[in-house]
Amino acid sequence: MKMIVCVSENFGIGKGGDLLFSLPPDMKFFRETTLNKVVVMGRSTLDSFPGGKPLKNRTNVVISRDKSFSREGATVFNSKEDVLSFIKKFDTDDVYVIGGAQIYEMFRDECDTALVTKVEKQVECDKFFFDIDSDESWQLVSQSEKMEYEGTEFSFCTYKNLKGGI
Numbered sequence: 001m002k003m004i005v006c007v008s009e010n011f012g013i014g015k016g017g018d019l020l021f022s023l024p025p026d027m028k029f030f031r032e033t034t035l036n037k038v039v040v041m042g043r044s045t046l047d048s049f050p051g052g053k054p055l056k057n058r059t060n061v062v063i064s065r066d067k068s069f070s071r072e073g074a075t076v077f078n079s080k081e082d083v084l085s086f087i088k089k090f091d092t093d094d095v096y097v098i099g100g101a102q103i104y105e106m107f108r109d110e111c112d113t114a115l116v117t118k119v120e121k122q123v124e125c126d127k128f129f130f131d132i133d134s135d136e137s138w139q140l141v142s143q144s145e146k147m148e149y150e151g152t153e154f155s156f157c158t159y160k161n162l163k164g165g166i
């Protein structure tokens with residue numbers, strides 16, 4: 001099970017219910033990485049997608065405390081335990097936790113890998129990913145060369161969870 005996230009220099013991931021950056025190379029990476037896989041997200045992240053619609057060509061798993069919540073094209077669960085039970089039928093390498101802040105926090109110990117796009121900008125934000133560089137459980141194992149898109153510099157980083165994950 002993996003996490004995939006795009007962070008600012010201060011580990012910000014969102015503001016006002018939206019993403020911080022519109023970075024086409026990262027969107028392409030996200031799409032190609034998660035295509036035909038299972039994506040696990042919080043209800044707020046689902047709501048942030050255009051029209052609140054699930055992502056195409058992926059198995060969309062959504063977590064909400066609202067027992068009456070449903071959305072066409074999404075499989076909704078009310079607890080972490082129910083999600084973990086559901087994903088057992090998939091190869092664990094095919095399951096991606098895609099946010100937001102609450103859901104990354106919920107599954108960080110279960111993930112064995114984190115794919116982190118680091119954007120070299122400090123921006124105002126109200127949702128954060130944890131500081132993975134200061135967390136001794138996580139080790140940076142690869143980092144792409146620095147890339148640039150319309151003046152924004154970024155790199156793709158892979159971290160491994162030294163405590164395992166599932």
Ligand SMILES: NC(=O)c1ccc[n+]([C@@H]2O[C@H](COP(=O)([O-])OP(=O)(O)OC[C@H]3O[C@@H](n4cnc5c(N)ncnc54)[C@H](OP(=O)(O)O)[C@@H]3O)[C@@H](O)[C@H]2O)c1
Nearest residue numbers: 006014017018019042043044045064065099100101102103
């Ligand atoms: N940069 C990135 O890579 C990235 C990726 C994804 C999202 N984001 C950003 O992150 C922000 C959203 O993050 P967020 O933390 O506000 O929301 P979130 O993690 O997407 O979803 C939170 C929701 O999940 C449900 N939930 C949380 N804990 C639960 C539990 N223990 N049991 C059952 N359901 C539970 C609740 O839904 P109910 O309210 O329905 O009960 C809660 O409101 C947005 O700004 C989004 O754009 C950024």
